[in-house]
Amino acid sequence: MKRAATWLLAGLLLAGVVHEATILATPRLLMWLVMRRLAALGGIGHMVHAPRADESRRQVVMPSPDLLYSWCVYDLAAGPLRLHAEVPANTYWSLSAYDARTDNFYAVNDRDAAAGTVEVLLLPADDKVAAPAVAAGVRVLRSPSRRGLLLLRTLVDRDERAAELDSARRRASCDVLPSAGAG
Amino acid sequence: MIGKAWRVAGLLLLATLAGAGSAGLRLKFLSGADDIRLGPWRSSSLVGSAQASAWLRAVVAVNGILALNQREAIYFTALADDDGRPLSGACRYRVGGHDVAARWWSLTAYGADRFLIPNPGHRYSATQNTVARAADGSYSIRISREPQAGDWIASGSGRFVLTLRAYMPSPALADHPEQAGLPGIVREGCT
Numbered sequence: 319m320k321r322a323a324t325w326l327l328a329g330l331l332l333a334g335v336v337h338e339a340t341i342l343a344t345p346r347l348l349m350w351l352v353m354r355r356l357a358a359l360g361g362i363g364h365m366v367h368a369p370r371a372d373e374s375r376r377q378v379v380m381p382s383p384d385l386l387y388s389w390c391v392y393d394l395a396a397g398p399l400r401l402h403a404e405v406p407a408n409t410y411w412s413l414s415a416y417d418a419r420t421d422n423f424y425a426v427n428d429r430d431a432a433a434g435t436v437e438v439l440l441l442p443a444d445d446k447v448a449a450p451a452v453a454a455g456v457r458v459l460r461s462p463s464r465r466g467l468l469l470l471r472t473l474v475d476r477d478e479r480a481a482e483l484d485s486a487r488r489r490a491s492c493d494v495l496p497s498a499g500a501g
Numbered sequence: 502m503i504g505k506a507w508r509v510a511g512l513l514l515l516a517t518l519a520g521a522g523s524a525g526l527r528l529k530f531l532s533g534a535d536d537i538r539l540g541p542w543r544s545s546s547l548v549g550s551a552q553a554s555a556w557l558r559a560v561v562a563v564n565g566i567l568a569l570n571q572r573e574a575i576y577f578t579a580l581a582d583d584d585g586r587p588l589s590g591a592c593r594y595r596v597g598g599h600d601v602a603a604r605w606w607s608l609t610a611y612g613a614d615r616f617l618i619p620n621p622g623h624r625y626s627a628t629q630n631t632v633a634r635a636a637d638g639s640y641s642i643r644i645s646r647e648p649q650a651g652d653w654i655a656s657g658s659g660r661f662v663l664t665l666r667a668y669m670p671s672p673a674l675a676d677h678p679e680q681a682g683l684p685g686i687v688r689e690g691c692t
Binding site: 325328329330332333334335336337338339340341342344345348349352371372373375376378379380381382383384410412414416419420421422425427429467469471473475476 | 508512513515516517519520521523524525527528555556558559561562563566567568569570572573604605607609611614615616617618619620623625626628629630631664666668669
């Protein structure tokens with residue numbers, strides 16, 4: 319009787335630990351899956367411009383057919399990342415940054431970025447990588463995780479603008495900068 | 502007599518399955534993510550919020566991975582019509598109302614798998630800038646399996662869901678999404 323109770327207690331305790339561990343691991347696991355699917359379409363460390371979503375697009379659930387999505391899956395182990403994007407006039411546009419735990423740690427939209435372009439320098443969170451001197455207007459971000467995703471959304475609010483907006487968003491780029499070296 | 506090693510292995514296996522399974526079921530069915538309810542529409546105040554705990558982060562990851570934060574967009578989803586009946590491709594619907602208080606909105610139909618519904622004309626959505634307007638500014642969008650004249654979104658033949666995206670919501674909408682003026686979903690008939 320006592321032995322059965324011990325087994326039951328051990329089982330419940332273990333199930334509880336696994337339960338918590340599963341919840342803790344879920345965001346990383348889902349984000350890893352999403353990044354793997356997106357990286358399969360164009361690799362890591364550069365900008366990928368997906369065609370406008372239709373029924374064949376099945377990488378991430380609930381794609382909007384009215385947005386043009388471009389993304390850059392990054393891994394800061396290779397060095398800091400530089401993103402340059404053109405901000406279109408008179409339509410919704412945004413850049414969102416997501417870390418490996420799915421946290422949206424940064425967002426900027428077309429109304430915030432009045433200058434017509436957005437320049438981002440993305441660095442790891444640890445302070446060992448000092449922020450290099452950057453030109454005025456460059457947004458220096460620290461990614462909470464080494465890996466993550468930058469996602470650009472461009473709204474095609476009317477079909478007449480589709481070609482113009484598509485070529486504007488294709489001028490966005492994402493590059494790994496050579497590491498500045500230790501020191 | 503079962504060896505002790507086997508019993509320990511069995512316990513480990515059972516406990517792991519029970520722990521992981523219960524976590525999955527809790528995330529899927531007991532997340533409390535649909536905390537905003539307006540008629541048939543559901544939304545989550547959690548998506549894009551400061552994800553303060555491991556639990557909330559997991560809920561958001563499951564319910565809205567890569568979603569925009571609420572300053573950028575609010576997402577409302579309907580699985581049923583105004584009378585609470587599940588949305589079905591066997592029926593015809595009319596979704597109508599006035600603009601939500603946002604910079605721009607779109608209404609999109611997704612299949613039960615949450616991907617766009619195959620249809621030859623690519624009629625996946627209707628948007629603020631494309632819908633026809635009545636004199637009072639209201640719009641009326643038809644949703645059905647078979648094409649219809651005017652503003653029409655294809656529903657496919659099975660279960661489907663509708664998502665209303667409100668981009669750059671007004672401060673009033675962002676602060677009180679539960680008071681948004683959302684369109685009605687009226688079932689007009691079934692075949």
